[in-house]
Amino acid sequence: MFYRALTLALLLILPSAVQAENYSIGTGGQSGIYYPFGGALAKVWSDKVPDVNVKAEVTAASVENTIKVVRGDMIAGIAMGNVVLDAYNGEGKFRSKMPVKTLFALYPNLVHTLALEKSGIKSLADLKGKRISLGAPASGTAVTAAALLASVGIDVKQDIDAVYLNYGETTNALANGQIDAGFIVGGQGVGAVTQISLTHKVNIIPVSDAESAAFIEKNPAYSQYTIPADVYNNVGAVSTLSVWNVIVVSAKMSDEMAYNLTKSAFENMDDVRKVVKVAEATTPENAHRLAGVPLHPGAQKYLDSLVK
Structure with a gap:
């Protein structure tokens, strides 16, 4: 039964x-x-x-x-x-x-242009001639990175040594000295940036007012954004760009x-x-x-x- x-x-x-x-x-x-x-x-x-x-x-x-x-x-x-x-x-x-x-x-996703403090990279212009991770292939990060570099006169095919790494690969490569800088376009407090800032002194390269205005004019989905101080360990307030995820x-x-x-x-x-x-x-x-x-x-x- x-x-x-x-x-x-x-x-x-x-x-x-x-x-x-x-x-x-x-x-x-x-x-x-x-x-x-x-x-x-x-x-x-x-x-x-x-x-x-x-x-x-x-x-x-x-x-x-x-x-x-x-x-x-x-x-x-x-x-x-x-x-x-x-x-x-x-x-x-x-x-x-x-x-x-x-x-x-x-x-909103924020543009994090990362470099180790000891690299001496302090502006987008300083990225010329460097080995840079633009983000994972077929990612929004790679699209944004290429567009932002182009807007400041840097051709990703001619002016830099471009590699395509995801978030974790980018921060590992930075920590190991395999790249000079890398892009991570993610939410405020994104884990990969949080983690490397706890173990290394990092710079988030600012996007100046003039650079932001020129970029937004051609890319209206973006807006200017300031990452507050201390979101990441020992990193002060940084002016950058944001774009909403959907x-x-x-x-x-x-x-x-x-x-x-x-x-x-x-x-x-x-x-x-x-x-x-x-x-x-x-x-x-x-x-x-x-x-x-x-x-x-x-x-x-x-x-x-x-x-x-």
Whole structure:
């Protein structure tokens, strides 16, 4: 009798489990913020959205995530706003316009141009002729680094010895003297920068007001930002650039799915904030932070429901 009851219970449970669709959210390297943020969102979506099971996938970040979302390989991806804007307009790394939309903005990414204090590198101009990590291949960091260097007259193919390393590889190479400087474009307090500042004296190279203005004129997804003193060990306040990260999705996503993902994310954002502090910036009020790329109609529907 017991086994018959157990079998019946399993038969009732199994169909719902089988119907759950498996998806992934594209993140980045494990030493950055994208990965834990994506993992926290994946858990919320798996727990709160019916028939959806989401896992966080380690990737090269923004460009890869955007492409895979469009191809249908991922339900969503975390990406830097400038990359998604390029994809929408068919610019930069994208040869044609991509059918992308966003669900909501997450938090601002900051440009960290790192060098060891003993290197003597104190300005962007000092990077000319140096061996520099521009970020992981197909990442938003690499896109930003190349654009920023170009804006100050440095050609990444001719004027520097460029290598492409992820966050952890960049800081390890810096610490071991294998590179002179490296770019990390991540949230304030990003782990890779925090860790190297605890073991080495580092400089975060400032972006001057004039350099910021020239860069923003050509790259309107960015804005000027000052990293407060002591966010990183023994590093004073630094003027730099910021760009918002977003959740990018395919324009073909159903309105119902976009609505459910957005609703469950915002209604459970406190759980995400327990994992990543930068999620404090992930609010309905900040959802539209990336100008130029439309929100998915399903996401907009949820946001509109909050003001009725």
